[in-house]
Amino acid sequence: MEIDYSDITTIGLDADDTLWVNETYFRDAEEKFSALLEGYETKNKIDQELFKMEMKNLELYGYGIKGFMLSMIESALELSNNSVSQATLQKILHLGKEMISHPVEVLDGVEEVLERLFGTYRLLVLTKGDLLDQERKLARSGLSKYFHHVEVLSDKKEQNYQQLLNHLKVDAKEFLMIGNSLKSDVLPLIKIGARAVHVPFHTTWQHEEVSIENKDYNYLTVNKLNRILDYL
Incomplete structure (x- = not known):
């Protein structure tokens, strides 16, 4: 089923293995x-x-x-x-x-995507991990200038996303999340009525692996982040 992104106003991006290697x-x-x-x-x-x-x-x-x-x-x-x-x-x-x-290794095409999206959408970094380490990586990446808000979440479950969207006054129907983890960056968003794009990374932590039995989940998968520009 084709997904309509015409009403998206805010885009969240995962950090580790979506923006940079981790x-x-x-x-x-x-x-x-x-x-x-x-x-x-x-x-x-x-x-x-x-x-x-x-x-x-x-x-x-x-x-x-x-x-x-x-x-x-x-x-x-x-x-x-x-x-x-x-x-x-x-x-x-x-x-x-x-x-x-370790030096931050920004993934190919990331800055190109952020430059294109910046100014049209409200861009957020939504990541898990240690606050100080994630702030340090974002600063070293040179990408912080593109983001309206950065949030280091204790976890990425439905309630975490919903609480953050409520706090930022963003309607889930106008929100798109982009990330490499089906478990953390895709399925929770679909369940709260937002949209999500899966950008697989070649290595996935065992804890983030998930088997999808429900075929009703409707989300886009692209092999590289810059492919998202074909849909927005």
């Missing part, structure tokens, strides 16, 4: 973490236990690199039965700091 650096850190602990367990077991620890800690730490770093440390202690060396723990901390200080 998940790739987490995967690289996971590989290095596994290598540091290879004397205690198999790589598959280390990966599984780290993910379990991240899920266990999610409500406590939230999303982002700092929570990931703490989960790596806790996993290292558990996997080693508290025998992991201080030197290894320092290396794990260094992995997290490397991620935080």
Whole structure:
């Protein structure tokens, strides 16, 4: 079914893996973490236990690199039965700091899209993660000049979006969300009466993977962000 975007006034964009590269650096850190602990367990077991620890800690730490770093440390202690060396723990901390200080890699076509949309639509950044880290990445990206509002959400569920749209006095029927996660950037918006565009990234965090059984969800999927310009 063709989707009409003619009444859209406000567009929200996810940040990580929509505006700039993010998940790739987490995967690289996971590989290095596994290598540091290879004397205690198999790589598959280390990966599984780290993910379990991240899920266990999610409500406590939230999303982002700092929570990931703490989960790596806790996993290292558990996997080693508290025998992991201080030197290894320092290396794990260094992995997290490397991620935080990594240069921002803006994805191809992003600035072209923002330049075209700016002035016609009210543009928002709607992302999850650590507030300080996301503010830092946005500043380093050079993209902040295009956005009317930036919101770092504790989660991206229906109620989070609805509360924000209410606060900004934006009607859901006039709102379009663009992002790489079906779970966080597409399905919650469809459920509250907004529209959404899915721009898949080649790597997806396991927690963001979702199986869609309901075929009634009506949303657009494009392989690159700049393809959205064909529809707006």
